[in-house]
Amino acid sequence: MLAAATTLLVASSTGCKRLEARNQLNKGVEAYKQAKYEEAIDHFQKAVSLDPTYPMTRLYLATAYAQQVVPGLDTPENEKTAQMAIDGFMQVLREHPDDITSLKQIAALNYDLKKFGPARDWQLKVLAADPKDAEAAYTIGVVDWTQAYQNAVHALQGNGLQDDGQGNAKMPKAVCKTITDENTQLVNDGLKYLQMAVSLRSNYDDAMQYLNLMYRRKADLDCGNDADRKADLAQAQDWVQKAMGARKINEEKANEKAAGGVVMQ
Numbered sequence: 001m002l003a004a005a006t007t008l009l010v011a012s013s014t015g016c017k018r019l020e021a022r023n024q025l026n027k028g029v030e031a032y033k034q035a036k037y038e039e040a041i042d043h044f045q046k047a048v049s050l051d052p053t054y055p056m057t058r059l060y061l062a063t064a065y066a067q068q069v070v071p072g073l074d075t076p077e078n079e080k081t082a083q084m085a086i087d088g089f090m091q092v093l094r095e096h097p098d099d100i101t102s103l104k105q106i107a108a109l110n111y112d113l114k115k116f117g118p119a120r121d122w123q124l125k126v127l128a129a130d131p132k133d134a135e136a137a138y139t140i141g142v143v144d145w146t147q148a149y150q151n152a153v154h155a156l157q158g159n160g161l162q163d164d165g166q167g168n169a170k171m172p173k174a175v176c177k178t179i180t181d182e183n184t185q186l187v188n189d190g191l192k193y194l195q196m197a198v199s200l201r202s203n204y205d206d207a208m209q210y211l212n213l214m215y216r217r218k219a220d221l222d223c224g225n226d227a228d229r230k231a232d233l234a235q236a237q238d239w240v241q242k243a244m245g246a247r248k249i250n251e252e253k254a255n256e257k258a259a260g261g262v263v264m265q
Contacts, residue, residue, distance in 0.1 A: 021051035021054060025060065032064055044060050119139070137197040140190075148217045151182040151183050155179050161175070183217060194207050194211045212237070215239065
């Protein structure tokens with residue numbers, strides 16, 4: 001009888017803790033909706049302490065931390081907050097390896113901290129979990145372009161030149177070789193993933209705009225072949241026009257939806 005009573009008491013205590021954990025979670029969600037992130041974090045931390053087995057609470061806590069990260073801000077405090085968010089999402093992934101939200105958030109946090117290699121690696125994991133995720137493919141392309149652009153600007157500035165966005169036809173052969181060695185793989189991969197994004201989302205105007213930018217980086221690689229350079233720039237301009245057309249369609253759909261009209265898919 002004593003053993004049965006003890007078991008009942010433990011079960012009752014556990015049940016009370018879980019109810020209080022849900023209560024703290026709900027309070028945290030309300031605070032989060034009102035952009036009171038510090039208050040939300042406090043409630044989520046209490047919920048985790050009361051019921052460490054409930055993965056949703058850890059997901060909310062990590063999301064609240066992530067909301068406080070300032071993109072591009074290089075300070076110890078910002079990096080610490082980002083790392084706490086990443087650690088929280090990693091805990092979720094240990095139990096749910098294919099949790100798309102956690103995968104995306106870790107990728108985004110690394111991108112915000114300008115850790116482009118890890119950001120790209122995590123977006124690849126997103127695509128592995130969901131091959132139809134157009135945003136993941138787009139972001140990989142953006143990371144590839146960012147690194148390629150930085151490489152090109154650095155190589156040109158080292159020789160007193162500025163990027164002209166037209167293939168830099170006047171750059172010395174040595175500079176062109178440096179850019180070619182550093183950027184060929186980045187450009188090829190970037191084109192691949194940006195085209196994937198457009199194939200997954202036909203009116204993805206942002207991806208189209210980056211295809212324009214990536215073809216301009218491809219023009220850098222032509223190294224004295226003026227015909228190829230002009231062909232790449234023509235491709236770039238073609239994507240500019242496609243991006244403008246897609247953006248117009250997207251804006252019209254958004255306006256129709258805002259006005260309560262029927263939007264054709």
